[in-house]
Amino acid sequence: MKLTILGGGGFRVPLVYGALLTDRAEGRVTEVVLHDLDAGRLSAVTRVLAEQAAGVPDAPAVTATTDLDEALTGADFVFSAIRVGGLEGRADDERVALAQGVLGQETVGAGGIAYGLRTVPVAVDIARRVARLAPDAWVINFTNPAGLVTEAMSRHLGDRVIGICDSPVGLGRRIARVLGGNPKEAWIDYVGLNHLGWVRGLHIAGRDELPRLLADPDLLGSFEEGKLFGVDWLQSLGAIPNEYLHYYYFNREAVRAYQQAEKTRGAFLRDQQAHFYEAVTDPGAKALDVWDRTRAEREATYMSENRETAGAGERDADDLSGGYEKVALALMRAIARDERTTLILNVRNRDTLSVLDGDAVIEVPCLVDANGAHPVTVAPLPDHATGLVCAVKAVEREVLAAAESGSRTTAVKAFALHPLVDSVNVARRLVEGYTEVHPGLAYLK
Secondary structure, eight states: OEEEEETTTSTTHHHHHHHHHTOOSTTOOOEEEEEOSOHHHHHHHHHHHHHHHTTOTTOOEEEEESOHHHHHTTOSEEEEOOOTTHHHHHHHHHHHHHHTTSOOOSSSHHHHHHHHHHHHHHHHHHHHHHHHHOTTOEEEEOOSSHHHHHHHHHHHHGGGEEEOOSHHHHHHHHHHHHTTOOGGGOEEEEEEETTEEEEEEEEETTEEOHHHHHTOHHHHTTSHHHHHHOHHHHHHHTSEEOGGGHHHHTHHHHHHHHHHSSSOHHHHHHHHHHHHHHHHTSTTSOHHHHHHHHHHHHHHTTTHHHHHHHTOOSOOGGGSSOOHHHHHHHHHHHHHHOOOEEEEEEEEOTTSSTTSOTTOEEEEEEEEETTEEEEOOOOOOOHHHHHHHHHHHHHHHHHHHHHHHOOHHHHHHHHHHSTTOOOHHHHHHHHHHHHHHOGGGTTOO
């Protein structure tokens, strides 16, 4: 089975390959093709994968190419983890937004919109090529903003594109762990959009244990989200929000923390990964060790400004191991071998949430089998969550419309309608600022 990884020179690719090395079952991935526009990055990552595979019998063969059509042809699965504009672009997204006093995070607020505007046209081109060159392939999208990009690709690939994210998995794991349950045996009632969802129940042996957690202040305050959001606020919500909702519920504090930080997250990662790629060019370097040290630092500093603002302290050791690669592998296994499982995924809504149309991509538990991912029927969201989901989905639709039409006016509308952008004039200045620094937005007229 052939797996093509788009963004194959990306820093997180070894996580995916490492997961593949543990799969010894029949029908496993035997060929991995890495695609990236940067041959140097491909060379560096290929070195890391070679060291990972050392001593592993029948490890998936790895090839690398800068030719997209070559990479896609004959693929059974396509894993998309591209970053249009690179980490320099992410740093610019943050800088332009913070100069206007609004959030520049890569998936939330102004930064997410800017990232989406330059990513959607590229993702749509990839979707069209997949439909032509590998019509039977399944696309697993990890490219951010994951929900928005998945919806853009679904207009050309239908249900054969599925978005994944590790945030809901990590959240469910933490809740189950603090309740003394086995995360693999828990049913997580999670609903929303990507990076905008809530755990409303966690069932262990058929019983919802979330009320017990919400009723116990000591237990509730003992894990990441309890420390991040505060016990009182979680009890008020009656649910556990995805960590990214901290940017909404504590927006003023988050913006101030990012403005005062020595470096934004994007700038930190840009410099850190530049050091990694440079270090790996040394023929004597142990590429896997360099990668592992860099990854550990990356995970430990994740959302550090938010945790500092909330006084949440350091991340727990159990939360430093990643997780999206495990979701990707479980998804591929379920489809390729009809190993039925349940995963929280980004898929088309159909009739799952009545407040959204059937084509809207949402993030919910899905039953997965050889025919793909099927969203599970869920109870309606409470009013406060419905309002936020509908507002952000409306923004995503304006982003898609702007990317399709090239309308600068529609792009301004997308920014202005976002709950975290507080003025139409700010929205206009954001569009001006982003088109100045991003050549990829030259299509907006």
